[in-house]
Amino acid sequence: MGWGDLGAFGEPSKETPNLDQMAAEGMLFLDFYTANPLCSPSRAALLTGRLPVRNGFYTTNGHARNAYTPQDIVGGIPDSELLLPELLKKAGYTNKIIGKWHLGHRPQFHPLRHGFDEWFGSPNCHFGPYNNRERPNIPVYRDWEMVGRYYEDFKIDLKTGEANLTQLYLQEALDFISKQQASQQPFFLYWAIDATHAPVYASKQFLGTSQRGLYGDAVREIDDSVGKILKHLQQLGISENTFVFFTSDNGAALISAPRQGGSNGPFLCGKQTTFEGGMREPAIAWWPGHIPAGGVSHQLGSVMDLFSTSLSLAGLQPPSDRQIDGIDLLPVILQGKLIDRPIFYYRGNELMAVRAGLYKAHYWTWSNSWEEHGKGIDFCPGQSVAGVTTHTQEEHTYLPLLFHLGRDPGEKYPLSFTSEEYQRAMERISGLVQQHKDTLVPGQPQLNVCDQAVMNWAPPGCEKLGKCLKAPESDPQKCSWPH
Amino acid sequence: MGWGDLGAFGEPSKETPNLDQMAAEGMLFLDFYTANPLCSPSRAALLTGRLPVRNGFYTTNGHARNAYTPQDIVGGIPDSELLLPELLKKAGYTNKIIGKWHLGHRPQFHPLRHGFDEWFGSPNCHFGPYNNRERPNIPVYRDWEMVGRYYEDFKIDLKTGEANLTQLYLQEALDFISKQQASQQPFFLYWAIDATHAPVYASKQFLGTSQRGLYGDAVREIDDSVGKILKHLQQLGISENTFVFFTSDNGAALISAPRQGGSNGPFLCGKQTTFEGGMREPAIAWWPGHIPAGGVSHQLGSVMDLFSTSLSLAGLQPPSDRQIDGIDLLPVILQGKLIDRPIFYYRGNELMAVRAGLYKAHYWTWSNSWEEHGKGIDFCPGQSVAGVTTHTQEEHTYLPLLFHLGRDPGEKYPLSFTSEEYQRAMERISGLVQQHKDTLVPGQPQLNVCDQAVMNWAPPGCEKLGKCLKAPESDPQKCSWPH
Numbered sequence: 001m002g003w004g005d006l007g008a009f010g011e012p013s014k015e016t017p018n019l020d021q022m023a024a025e026g027m028l029f030l031d032f033y034t035a036n037p038l039c040s041p042s043r044a045a046l047l048t049g050r051l052p053v054r055n056g057f058y059t060t061n062g063h064a065r066n067a068y069t070p071q072d073i074v075g076g077i078p079d080s081e082l083l084l085p086e087l088l089k090k091a092g093y094t095n096k097i098i099g100k101w102h103l104g105h106r107p108q109f110h111p112l113r114h115g116f117d118e119w120f121g122s123p124n125c126h127f128g129p130y131n132n133r134e135r136p137n138i139p140v141y142r143d144w145e146m147v148g149r150y151y152e153d154f155k156i157d158l159k160t161g162e163a164n165l166t167q168l169y170l171q172e173a174l175d176f177i178s179k180q181q182a183s184q185q186p187f188f189l190y191w192a193i194d195a196t197h198a199p200v201y202a203s204k205q206f207l208g209t210s211q212r213g214l215y216g217d218a219v220r221e222i223d224d225s226v227g228k229i230l231k232h233l234q235q236l237g238i239s240e241n242t243f244v245f246f247t248s249d250n251g252a253a254l255i256s257a258p259r260q261g262g263s264n265g266p267f268l269c270g271k272q273t274t275f276e277g278g279m280r281e282p283a284i285a286w287w288p289g290h291i292p293a294g295g296v297s298h299q300l301g302s303v304m305d306l307f308s309t310s311l312s313l314a315g316l317q318p319p320s321d322r323q324i325d326g327i328d329l330l331p332v333i334l335q336g337k338l339i340d341r342p343i344f345y346y347r348g349n350e351l352m353a354v355r356a357g358l359y360k361a362h363y364w365t366w367s368n369s370w371e372e373h374g375k376g377i378d379f380c381p382g383q384s385v386a387g388v389t390t391h392t393q394e395e396h397t398y399l400p401l402l403f404h405l406g407r408d409p410g411e412k413y414p415l416s417f418t419s420e421e422y423q424r425a426m427e428r429i430s431g432l433v434q435q436h437k438d439t440l441v442p443g444q445p446q447l448n449v450c451d452q453a454v455m456n457w458a459p460p461g462c463e464k465l466g467k468c469l470k471a472p473e474s475d476p477q478k479c480s481w482p483h
Numbered sequence: 484m485g486w487g488d489l490g491a492f493g494e495p496s497k498e499t500p501n502l503d504q505m506a507a508e509g510m511l512f513l514d515f516y517t518a519n520p521l522c523s524p525s526r527a528a529l530l531t532g533r534l535p536v537r538n539g540f541y542t543t544n545g546h547a548r549n550a551y552t553p554q555d556i557v558g559g560i561p562d563s564e565l566l567l568p569e570l571l572k573k574a575g576y577t578n579k580i581i582g583k584w585h586l587g588h589r590p591q592f593h594p595l596r597h598g599f600d601e602w603f604g605s606p607n608c609h610f611g612p613y614n615n616r617e618r619p620n621i622p623v624y625r626d627w628e629m630v631g632r633y634y635e636d637f638k639i640d641l642k643t644g645e646a647n648l649t650q651l652y653l654q655e656a657l658d659f660i661s662k663q664q665a666s667q668q669p670f671f672l673y674w675a676i677d678a679t680h681a682p683v684y685a686s687k688q689f690l691g692t693s694q695r696g697l698y699g700d701a702v703r704e705i706d707d708s709v710g711k712i713l714k715h716l717q718q719l720g721i722s723e724n725t726f727v728f729f730t731s732d733n734g735a736a737l738i739s740a741p742r743q744g745g746s747n748g749p750f751l752c753g754k755q756t757t758f759e760g761g762m763r764e765p766a767i768a769w770w771p772g773h774i775p776a777g778g779v780s781h782q783l784g785s786v787m788d789l790f791s792t793s794l795s796l797a798g799l800q801p802p803s804d805r806q807i808d809g810i811d812l813l814p815v816i817l818q819g820k821l822i823d824r825p826i827f828y829y830r831g832n833e834l835m836a837v838r839a840g841l842y843k844a845h846y847w848t849w850s851n852s853w854e855e856h857g858k859g860i861d862f863c864p865g866q867s868v869a870g871v872t873t874h875t876q877e878e879h880t881y882l883p884l885l886f887h888l889g890r891d892p893g894e895k896y897p898l899s900f901t902s903e904e905y906q907r908a909m910e911r912i913s914g915l916v917q918q919h920k921d922t923l924v925p926g927q928p929q930l931n932v933c934d935q936a937v938m939n940w941a942p943p944g945c946e947k948l949g950k951c952l953k954a955p956e957s958d959p960q961k962c963s964w965p966h
Contacts, residue, residue, distance in 0.1 A: 004493065007779075011493070012486075012514075013889060014513060030496075030497060212889050212890050213890040257895070258887070258890035258896050263749055263892070265493055265495070266494075296497050381896075382871075384866070404696070405495075406496055406696065406699070407694075407695050407696040407698070407699070407741035407742065408741040410865060412740070412865035413741050
C-alpha cells in the first residue's frame with residue numbers, strides 16, 4: 001500500500017472512511033517510513049527493530065539489489081535475532097501472527113519458533129498457481145502445521161480477483177481478540193494482511209465497489225476490516241487499553257498499476273526504489289483516551305520504531321547487547337514531542353540515501369537497469385527526473401544529490417551544489433552518515449542462496465492432508481536479484 | 484493553487500488548518516474543475532457561467548493556444564456578457580471585488596461597469612517591476628480610480644518575497660462584510676487574492692513559517708486569512724446566512740516549482756495544460772446549518788457552477804437568452820445528489836479533452852512545443868508519459884486517448900483501443916462531444932490583439948497622484964501566444 005492510498009492522505013476517491021476515522025480519532029504520521037522498499041526486509045526490520053543490513057535480510061549477490069524470501073530461499077530470520085514477540089513473552093503477552101510471515105519458510109524460521117504463539121497465514125507471498133512439479137503451491141499454516149495450499153484449498157481467482165482471505169484474516173483477528181479479552185491476557189496481534197499485493201484480491205462483496213478498480217476493492221475491504229477490528233475493541237471495552245498502529249511495508253508497486261497497484265501520492269516512483277514513493281508509508285496510531293484525537297505528526301518515524309514503542313508499552317527495555325534502530329515513539333504520540341533522528345534508505349547493503357529533517361541526500365540513484373526497463377519493468381511509470389531516476393547505478397557519494405522534501409516532496413529539483421543551503425545541510429548529513437557507517441556491523445546475509453529443494457514441497461502437516469510433494473535434489477545457487 | 488496544496492487534499496506538510504477546518508465543517512469537492520488551465524479565461528467563465536469559447540476569452544492566433552490579459556491586451560469582457568454581480572443587483576446585492584480582476588483593463592472593461600459596486604485590487608497580474616518606459620507598473624484601484632502602482636506604492640520585494648497585499652485584501656474583506664452586516668444588505672464578495680501566483684509573496688509574519696518555502700508561506704497566509712473571514716462571519720452572526728466557496732482558477736504552475744509553485748497531488752502536469760494537474764482544483768463549500776459537516780462530493784463541478792449556484796441562492800434565474808455552462812449545485816450540496824454532466828477541457832478554441840463519469844478522453848494532447856521545452860519551459864517537470872505529454876500537438880480525434888481517472892488519476896495508462904470498456908465509454912463521450920459541438924456558438928475572440936498603447940499608462944485617477952505616463956503610439960499586433 002502506498003502513502004497516497006488513504007483518504008486521509010489525499011487519495012482522490014476518498015474510499016477509506018474507517019481508516020480516515022481512525023486517523024481522526026488518533027494520530028496521523030506524515031513522515032513515516034518503512035525500512036526497505038520491499039516486503040521481507042521491511043517485515044524483518046519491524047519485528048527486530050533493526051535495519052535489514054543488521055538482521056541479515058539483504059543480499060550481497062550484486063550491488064544495491066533488493067531481495068526477499070521466495071520459495072527457494074535458503075535463508076530466513078537468524079536465531080540470534082530477538083523478535084518483538086519473543087521479548088513480549090516476558091511481560092506475559094500472547095502473540096499471534098495472522099497473514100504473511102515472509103521471514104523464511106524452512107522449519108528453523110517458523111514464526112512459532114520466534115516468539116509467536118499462534119499463526120494463521122502463509123510463509124510466502126500468495127503467488128501462483130503452480131503445477132506442483134517445478135514449484136509447489138504456497139501452503140497456508142495454522143500454528144505449526146499447514147492446513148492447505150493457495151489456489152487449491154484457499155482459492156484466489158486471478159480472473160475476477162476474488163478471494164475471501166481478508167475475511168478469514170479478519171475473523172481470525174476478531175476471535176483472537178475475544179479470546180484474549182475473555183482470558184484477561186495481554187496480547188500482541190501482528191495482522192499482516194496482503195490483499196493489496198499483486199495478485200490483488202478482494203472478497204465477493206467488495207468486488208467492483210471501488211472507483212479505483214480491483215486494487216481499490218482490496219483497499220476498501222482492508223479499510224472495512226480495520227473498522228470492524230477497532231469497533232470490536234471498543235465493544236469489548238478494551239480500546240483504551242489497546243494500542244493500534246496501521247502502516248505498510250513498502251510503497252505502492254507502480255509496476256502493477258493501475259489495476260493492481262496503488263498510489264504514492266505526490267512522491268516519486270514506487271516499491272523497489274529508495275525514492276519517497278518506495279518507502280514513505282501511510283501511518284496511523286490509535287489509542288482512545290491516550291492519544292489526543294486528530295493529531296498530526298511530522299516525526300520522522302520508521303516501522304522499526306514499532307518494535308521499541310511496543311516494548312515500551314509493555315514496560316520492557318530493548319535488548320542492550322545489539323544496535324536497535326527503532327526509537328520509542330511514545331513521547332511523540334502522547335506528548336507531541338519531536339525527536340531528531342535520521343532515516344536511512346538501503347537497497348541491499350548499500351546506503352542509497354539519508355533523510356535528516358526536511359533534507360534528503362541521495363548517495364546512489366537507481367530505479368532499475370536499462371535491460372529490465374526495456375522489457376517494460378518500470379518502477380517509475382510516467383515519471384522521469386533527469387539524473388535522478390537513473391537506469392544505471394549512479395554514484396553520488398562525493399557530491400550527494402540533495403532535495404528539500406518540504407518544498408519538493410516529489411524529489412524533482414536537486415539543490416544547487418554551490419548553494420549555502422547545500423553546504424549547510426550536507427555538513428550535518430555527512431556527520432550522520434559517517435557515524436552510521438563507523439558503527440555498522442552487518443549481519444550475515446540471509447538472501448544470497450536459493451535452492452529448489454527447500455521450496456514448500458512437504459511442509460509439516462502435509463501427510464494428514466495428503467499434500468506432501470517430492471522435493472527435487474538439492475542444487476544451491478546464488479539467487480538472482482535483478483534490481 | 485493546485486489540487487494538492489491543502490492538507491484536506493493530502494498535502495504532505497498539512498499546513499492549512501483553517502481550510503481543512505472549513506472542509507470538516509462543510510463539503511469537500513474532489514472532482515471540481517476550473518474552466519481553463521489559466522487565469523483570465525477561468526475568471527471570465529466563473530463570472531459569466533460560460534465557457535471561455537463562448538464569452539470570448541480565447542484566441543484564434545494559433546491552434547490550441549492559451550491566452551490571458553497582459554497589459555497590452557486590447558480585448559476584455561464584452562458588454563454583451565452578463566456577469567454574476569450584474570444579475571445579483573436585481574436581488575438587491577452589493578457586490579465587491581477584492582484583488583485580481585483580469586477581465587480587461589481598458590475603461591470599458593472596468594469591473595464597476597460590469598456589476599461590481601466596489602473594487603480594491605488590480606486589473607492585471609502583479610508582474611514587475613517595470614521601468615515605466617517600455618511598460619508601466621501595474622496600477623492598484625480603489626473603485627473607479629487608481630490609488631498607486633505595484634512595486635511603487637504597493638511593495639513586493641522579489642528578493643525576500645515580502646508583500647503585505649494579502650493582509651490588505653483581508654482587511655478590505657472584513658471591513659466590507661462588517662459594513663454590509665451593519666446595513667443589513669445582502670452581499671457578494673469576490674475575494675480574488677493572488678499571493679500564490681508567481682512572483683509569489685507573503686507578509687512578514689508568514690515568511691519562513693512553512694516547510695514548503697515561500698510558496699507555502701503564501702498558502703499559509705491565505706489559509707490564515709480564510710480562517711479569519713469565516714470567524715468574522717460567525718462573530719457577526721451571519722455565517723448561517725452566508726454561502727462561502729473556496730477554489731482556484733488553475734492548477735499549480737509547476738514551471739514555478741518548487742520555490743514559487745505548488746502541488747497538483749497525484750495528477751499529471753500543471754497550469755497551462757489540459758491534464759488533470761492543470762484543471763482539477765481544490766474546492767470547499769461552507770454554509771453552517773445548511774451544508775452537512777464533513778461531506779465529500781464526487782460531483783463533477785466547475786467554477787462556472789458558482790455562477791448558477793449563486794443565482795439560485797439569491798432566488799434568481801440564469802439568463803435564458805444564451806447558453807450557460809454552469810449548473811446549480813444546491814441539490815448536490817444540500818441533498819447529496821449527483822448530477823450527470825461532462826467537463827470540457829479547452830485550450831484556446833480547441834476542445835482538448837472531455838470527462839464523463841470517471842472516463843476522460845483526450846482529443847488533442849500537448850504540453851508545449853519542443854522549442855519552448857528546449858528553453859527550460861516545462862509544464863510537466865519530472866513527468867513524461869509517452870504519447871500523452873507530447874511536445875507536438877497530437878490529434879486523437881479519430882481515436883481519442885482514454886483514461887479511467889478512478890484507477891488512474893495520473894493519466895498514465897491509456898485504455899486499450901480494442902477493449903470493450905473503451906468502446907462503451909467512447910460511445911457515450913462521442914455523443915456528448917457531438918452535441919456540444921453542434922450547439923456551440925463561439926464568442927468574438929477577445930485575446931487576439933495586443934497594443935502597447937493600451938497598457939496602464941494613465942489609468943483614471945493618475946492625475947491626482949502625479950502618476951500619469953505618456954502612452955506610446957498605437958501599434959496593434961497579433962498577440963503572441965507560444966503555448
